[in-house]
Each structure stands twice: as structure tokens, then as C-alpha cells.
Amino acid sequence: MKLARRRFVQLAASAATLPAVPRIASAQAYPAKPIHLIVAFAPAGASDIIARIIGPALSERLGQQIVIENKAGAGGNLGTEFTVRAAPDGYTIAMVGGFNAINATLYDKLSFVFSRDIAPIASIARMPNVMEVNPAFPAHTVPEFIAYAKANPARINFASGGTGSPTHMVGELFKMMTGIKMVHLPYRGAGPALIDVLSGQVEVIFATLPSSIGHIRGGKLRPPAVTLASRSDALPDVPAMREFVAGYDAGDWYGVGAPKDTPVEIVGRLNREINAILADPKTKARMADLGMTVQISDTPADYGKFIAEETEKWSKVVKFSGAKPD
Numbered sequence: 001m002k003l004a005r006r007r008f009v010q011l012a013a014s015a016a017t018l019p020a021v022p023r024i025a026s027a028q029a030y031p032a033k034p035i036h037l038i039v040a041f042a043p044a045g046a047s048d049i050i051a052r053i054i055g056p057a058l059s060e061r062l063g064q065q066i067v068i069e070n071k072a073g074a075g076g077n078l079g080t081e082f083t084v085r086a087a088p089d090g091y092t093i094a095m096v097g098g099f100n101a102i103n104a105t106l107y108d109k110l111s112f113v114f115s116r117d118i119a120p121i122a123s124i125a126r127m128p129n130v131m132e133v134n135p136a137f138p139a140h141t142v143p144e145f146i147a148y149a150k151a152n153p154a155r156i157n158f159a160s161g162g163t164g165s166p167t168h169m170v171g172e173l174f175k176m177m178t179g180i181k182m183v184h185l186p187y188r189g190a191g192p193a194l195i196d197v198l199s200g201q202v203e204v205i206f207a208t209l210p211s212s213i214g215h216i217r218g219g220k221l222r223p224p225a226v227t228l229a230s231r232s233d234a235l236p237d238v239p240a241m242r243e244f245v246a247g248y249d250a251g252d253w254y255g256v257g258a259p260k261d262t263p264v265e266i267v268g269r270l271n272r273e274i275n276a277i278l279a280d281p282k283t284k285a286r287m288a289d290l291g292m293t294v295q296i297s298d299t300p301a302d303y304g305k306f307i308a309e310e311t312e313k314w315s316k317v318v319k320f321s322g323a324k325p326d
Contacts, residue, residue: 034065038094040079090266105315118257120304122274123297142244149180161190170206172321209291
């Protein structure tokens with residue numbers, strides 16, 4: 001009787017470990033088939049371009065095809081939700097970024113919690129925005145702009161690519177940290193917004209660097225500052241906003257995530273392979289050509305910490321702005 005009971009306990013203990021065995025085995029064999037990389041925006045956007053730089057290199061390192069799928073909609077939430085609902089097996093991963101950190105507060109009825117439901121894999125790059133004014137605007141520097149805005153409250157209009165977009169929130173952070181009042185004018189896309197600043201109908205925009213660097217170099221826009229904590233190699237003579245506004249650091253960022261509960265072995269493998277790609281001088285040069293700076297996270301946990309910090313920061317800015325989705 002005692003022998004039978006002991007055998008039952010042994011079998012029960014063995015059975016309890018069975019669910020873990022296929023996960024471990026699948027992680028060791030990974031990848032055994034193509035991997036789908038979800039981009040939550042339409043082709044030709046920054047996330048898509050980065051995916052098409054990283055994808056082929058990752059495919060070569062892993063020995064499996066990286067299939068890029070564009071699932072645009074709802075400000076990036078559609079593609080993120082698709083990823084969240086996918087099997088946590090490493091065969092569905094996604095481009096994630098600053099839009100996720102903003103959307104976490106901007107949308108109050110999401111069916112997922114980004115910081116909880118996405119496993120961070122690796123950071124890829126950061127891209128500065130540039131504070132840009134029409135050349136006819138009287139202020140040439142950030143201190144002059146702040147002084148002018150305080151002397152003329154709510155008389156400066158700032159354009160963005162839409163309510164809740166990074167170009168909107170970067171401007172709201174500037175308002176929040178300087179105490180100035182500006183009127184936000186949302187457009188249906190950054191292109192139309194930029195056109196009205198170029199024509200002088202709107203005074204200022206916090207545009208992405210790639211979208212406007214040609215206008216800056218051509219003298220059609222004047223850049224008082226870039227928005228990251230340090231100057232951009234693409235515009236070395238343009239000051240960083242932090243040189244005038246202590247602690248200011250804003251811009252878009254891009255990385256890769258997976259559904260939560262994806263095996264840590266798979267997440268770690270992907271992190272190492274992506275980091276190796278980013279360390280390649282050719283990759284750094286291609287990112288620099290886009291006005292971006294490679295940002296490597298040593299571990300998935302490091303990237304997770306960065307995401308948490310960004311989500312908290314933009315939560316405060318969204319609440320300050322009172323923004324609601326269009």
C-alpha cells in the first residue's frame with residue numbers, strides 16, 4: 001500500500017512538470033519556422049522602415065524568414081492588440097514604440113495593458129523631434145521663444161500630426177515644463193501640418209527630424225532646438241532643448257516586443273541577436289541616415305525599465321494636455 005502511494009506521488013510530480021517540457025524543448029529548437037514581425041502602421045512610416053532594416057539581418061542570424069506584416073489602425077492599437085492576442089511562442093513579435101507609451105493613457109478603453117501584456121525584447125533606436133518655426137517668426141532661440149510666448153499668452157499656434165501623436169505630446173511637454181500657453185492645432189498627418197508652418201499660417205511645430213531636415217537645411221524652417229537630451233549628429237549646430245529647459249528629453253523611440261509569457265530563453269535570444277545587429281557600423285550608419293540614433297538595451301529587463309519610465313512620463317503629459325482620441 002505504501003509502495004503504491006509512493007508510486008502515485010512520483011507520477012503526480014512527474015505530471016506536474018510535463019507542461020514545462022514542450023516549452024523548454026520549443027525554446028531550444030527556436031526558431032523552426034518563419035517569424036512574423038508586426039508593424040502597427042502603414043508601409044513607409046518610421047516603424048516600417050526600421051522593421052525592413054532589422055528584418056533581413058535578423059533573418060540571416062536566425063536562419064528563418066522574418067515576415068513583416070503591416071496592421072495599421074487606431075493609432076497603432078490594432079497591431080499591438082493583435083500581438084497581445086498571439087500565441088506566446090516567439091513566432092509573433094512586434095515593433096513597439098513611443099506611441100504605445102502615449103496610448104496607454106490617451107485611450108481609456110483599451111482591451112490590453114501595454115506594460116503588462118507585452119514582453120519587452122530589445123530597444124532599437126531613438127529619433128529626435130525638432131522645434132521648428134517659420135523664418136518670419138520673431139524669436140530665434142528657445143529663451144526668446146519662451147519670453148515671446150509669456151508676453152503673448154495663447155497667441156502662438158503649434159501644429160501637430162494629430163491629437164495624441166508624438167508631435168503633439170512633445171509640444172505639450174514643452175508647454176508643461178516652461179509654463180507657456182500655446183494653442184494646439186491638430187492636422188490629419190504631419191505633412192499638412194508642416195506645410196502650414198512653411199507657409200507661415202502656423203508659427204511652430206515639433207516635427208520629426210527626417211520629415212523636415214531638408215527644409216531646415218534649405219533655410220525654409222528655423223530650428224531653435226532638437227528635443228532629445230543631446231544634440232543630433234545630423235544637426236550638430238542646433239542646441240538640445242535641455243540646454244535651456246532643465247530635464248527636457250523627448251522624442252520617438254522604437255523597439256521590439258512579444259506577447260507576455262513568451263519563454264525567457266526566446267526573448268533573450270532575440271535580444272542578443274538584435275543587439276548584435278545594432279552594434280554593426282552599417283546598421284548605425286543606416287539609422288543615422290534616417291536621423292535616428294541606435295539605442296541598445298543590454299537586457300530585456302533594461303528595455304522594460306525604459307518602457308515603464310516612458311509610459312509614466314507620457315501619462316503625466318497626456319493628463320496635462322487633456323487630450324482625447326479623435
